[in-house]
Amino acid sequence: MATGDYSAKSGYKAQFELLLFEEAENPTISIDWSANVWDIKTSEKIKVFLWNALQDALPVGEQFAVRNIPLSIRCSRCNEEETVSHLLFTCPYSRKVWKLAPLATSIDVDRVKNTSAGMKIIRRIPSLPLVGLGPGTLTASICWNLWIVRNQLTFQKRDFSPEETLSKAIREAREWSLAQISPINPKLRPPSINQDPPPSTDVPCMYTDAAWNASIGCAGLGWIIDDTTSSSSSYSATAIFVKSPLFAETLAMRRAMTSAIDKGITSLLILSDSQILIKLLNTRGRKLEIAGLLNDIYLLSNAFNAIQFKFIPTEYNDRADSVAKQALYIMS
Ligand SMILES: [Zn+2]
Structure with missing residues (x-):
């Protein structure tokens, strides 16, 4: 059974491919970009903001000059004339944010001649797969936050780093994206994990683990699938912006589950040496720090006929541990 998370991702992919196709087939296609702001997968608040940005209706320096308002028309950060496209794209601060952003395609800010050109580019770009956001969702959120931090700097003298x-x-x-998957939809309701019958001995086992580097906020994720029909296979992935070891362990588990689903595994025993995580999963608990990831795991559980989460002591999890450490080592 497909999960909400999964169908949403394939929907994004299809949407992205369709847009590329549209462009390839119709190089001269003319689209009313301002109207298309309403199709971006983001909150209503951000859509209204983007709409205003495209109409040049944001109160930036340039507008102060047009309306003879005696406020600075210069950017508070770089002293250039403050236009909407400067604020959202070409300001050195904004360039840094775009450069750091985990996007599937990097944004060439030098190609952005005006706000409309910028929107044309950003609305088609999804995040890197690991972040799991479709075309426009992260880029729209970046635009919105550039506006918010600009206001905080201008009016409250509070400054935030590009990373923040x-x-x-x-x-x-x-x-926002996770909230779109309605938790009250009965089809998507998490299964009662504890009530699943214990898997028999011929059920595949999956060992998951993570290695975390606090100083760079990165994690290596490792998992081993001991399939009953084939020999065991090991897998790894990496993650950025990881806040804690528990966050890393939960990311590893989510990533491992999607990998098992990709392999067509329908019954699974998942083993982790994170006692906190296993306890949370088995009590269907909530924890703010990893709330979104836990939701994903509950949703992904729907894809299995039987699934069980079990704690194992670290010494029995050495294979997944070493795969995770190797992945982190390559990143650091
Ligand atoms: Zn600037």
């Missing part, structure tokens, strides 16, 4: 602005944009985009 980006982290907030990613967090808000993910929260």
Whole structure:
């Protein structure tokens, strides 16, 4: 059974491919970009903001000059004339944020001649697969947060680093995206994990683990699938913007589950040496720090006929541990 998370991702992919196709087939296609703002997968608040940005209706310096308002027409950060496209794209600060952003395609800010050109580019770009956001969702959140931090600097003299602005944009985009998967839809309701019958001995086992580097906020994720029909296979992935070891362990588990689904595994025993995580999963608990990831795991559980989460002591999890450490080592 497909899960909400999964169908949403393939929907994004299809949408992205369709847009590329549209462009390839119709190089001269003319689209009313301002109207298309309403199709971006983001909150209503951000759509209204983008609409205003495209109408040049944001109160930036340029507008102060047009309306003879005696406020600075210069950017508070770089002293250039402050236009909407400067604020959202070409300001050195905004360039840094776009450069850091985990996007599937990097944004060439030098190609952005005006706000409309910028929107044309950003609305088609999804995040990197690991972040799991479709075309426009993260980029719209970045634009919105660039506006928010600009206002905080201009009016409250509070400054945020490009990294802080980006982290907030990613967090808000993910929260919005996950909230679109209705938790009260009965089809998507998490199964009662504890009530699943214990898997028999011929059920595949999956060992998951993570290695975390606090100083760079990165994690290596590792998992081993001991399939009953074939020999065991090991897998790894990496993640950025990882806040804690528990966050890393939960990411590893989510990533491992999607990998098992890709392999067509329908019954699974998942083993982890994170006692906190296993306890949360088995009590269907909530924890703010990993709330979104836990939701994903509950949703992904729907894809299995039988699934069980079990704690194992670290010494029995050495294979997944070493795969995770190797992945982190390559990143650091
Ligand atoms: Zn500037």
